[in-house]
Amino acid sequence: MQSTRTSSLKPSNNRLFWVLLVGFCSFIYLLYREWPYLLMQSMRWQKDINEVLTNSLMDSQAHDIKTILYFVGLSFAYGILHSLGPGHGKVIVTTYLATHPTKIKTSLILTVLAALTQALVAISLVSVLLWGFNASMKEVNQQSIYFIDASYLIMAYLGLSIIYSAIKHHIHSNKQQPKVNLSINKIQLSPSNPSSAMLKPQQNQHHLSHKHDQHCGCGHKHFASAEDINQATNLKQYITIILGIGMRPCTGAIMVLLFSHIMGLYWLGVVSSFLMGVGTAITISTIALLTISGKKIINIYRKPNKLNTRYISLVAKLLAGLLLITIGLLLSQSQTYAVAPFLK
Template identity: 35%
Template sequence: MSVEGVQTSRAGWKSLWPLWALLVLLLAGAGAVWWYWPQLLWHSVNWQRSLHQELVGILQRVAEQPRQAGIALLGFSLLYGILHALGPGHGKVVIATFLATHPTRLKTSLQLTLAAAVVQGLVAVALVTLMLVVLQTTSRQLHLSSFWLEKGSYLLVIGLGGWLCWRALRQLMRLRPADGAAPPGYQLHSAGHQHHAHCGCGHQHLPDNRQLARATGWKTSLLLVLSMGMRPCSGAIMMLLFARVIGVYGWGVASALAMALGTALTVSAMALLVQSSRALALRLNRRAAPALWQRVALHSLALAGGTLLMVGGVILWLSAQPVVSGGLRALG
């Protein structure tokens, strides 16, 4: 490559600073969460315990006055789901990492968060119904089954990270130039050239609709939803257990589904924030960087996201505990 080409390459890498800044922020956030994780878990468990006590009190009133207290139960369950999702949890880490490192339609992002929350609620209802109502096992066996579902969800997080890494590496390999040939999409421009969506330089500056659909194909979407939703919500399980004991199991199911809806609202809001930040970084970057370096940076970002998910999944798998005192799990 000529000296002019090398200079252009260096300029291309430098012009990608918004995407590199996004990656640095992502890594810094992951490091901060790792450092403060024990404190977050401690406060989260205490906070959830107090909220559970309030829910149990409302559920007891439902057993005595179903019409009057039923609406209050559903409203508080929705609020609990919204607040519960603000605490630490692997599902939020998974969706935030994926959206920060992969191009995704806004509608698709919201569909994924909603589907994951609904699956999580349905898994809790199905697990308790199967173990306590159908098989009539003990609560200890129920918690053990929930624990292994949790471990399975962490394996799916590792699998999702591996799938995203393999896909990103494959795309990076396609960008590698053949011997003696210029890289795909590589062109030299004058120093004053400004890239934009209609600059006519022949470069694709942002992912098109087909690439956005491919980034969240059915395999990726299924892995993402199951890795987030297969772990049953601990709050929903506790409500279903108590509802079964006092004979208002139907209200317990309704409460669990309301919790899932509240969780979906919070996680969707977080997804909007992450996606907006990513879109801002792309807008700051697209006017200056050649198309080749944009694609290299985007696939490198996807590779970093997949790696983070694999590492996080392994850490969660190794640190998972069946239950802590009071029946609450360590992760919200």
């Protein structure tokens, strides 16, 4: 009965796999084709907002409290609006949360720490180069490229980590599947009713042949569960997510810090950078909540089936890992090329 049920699920799993694979390949093709347009539009939008920030910062030289508050509020709005555009941070958050069981509290902590780390990296980078090495604006921009490339490579590494942990978890889950072995050890006739047969196992033989597993019921924990094994992996992936997003310093924050240093208002640039990080955290946290809510809605209307769910989870994580690897490498190449990298 069990084998019939399992075999009946395999065709649907195969169809689902090919549907997801075709959808993933189509998305990668569209992303590759539209990448130059998306990149140019993002650069134009960012340039316009940066000009507004620069003009507001110049007006703040008068030390007028209203002008300073306007600049601070504009920096906060910049963090919200800038993070709405194309960016690898949103791809990392949505892809990971959509394919991994993560609690709302954990997802919010991840997004807030990642956004604040991004602001802290920008402030630390500019402060060290300006105050420690008297670097010029050109040198600061050149050094920031290394951090940006590092964040994209970390993104690709996260994709590899997701693929590796998904395959490892799937193999471990298959090994933990209970094997039911039915055997008759001894047939004994009951004295009260000789015509009836009672099936009694030999206790000594049962004790000697007892195998410890998660279903043996002896009260001992003989090996770690899948959740226990994944706990350490998830912690590493959380750190990778924070570094993958935070290692890329915000270009708007770097620009504000450089101009504020020239104008003698560096402290205002630091405040502005942190507020950009807060605005970014709000946007990414909202996207994370929407992702988790959408996943829960899908799970409500989806028919529960442990075997089917396990294969869907495996395929989804594999595709998510491939997506992060592809976009991470694509973004790292776009640091040099303004068009699709494979055209060069």
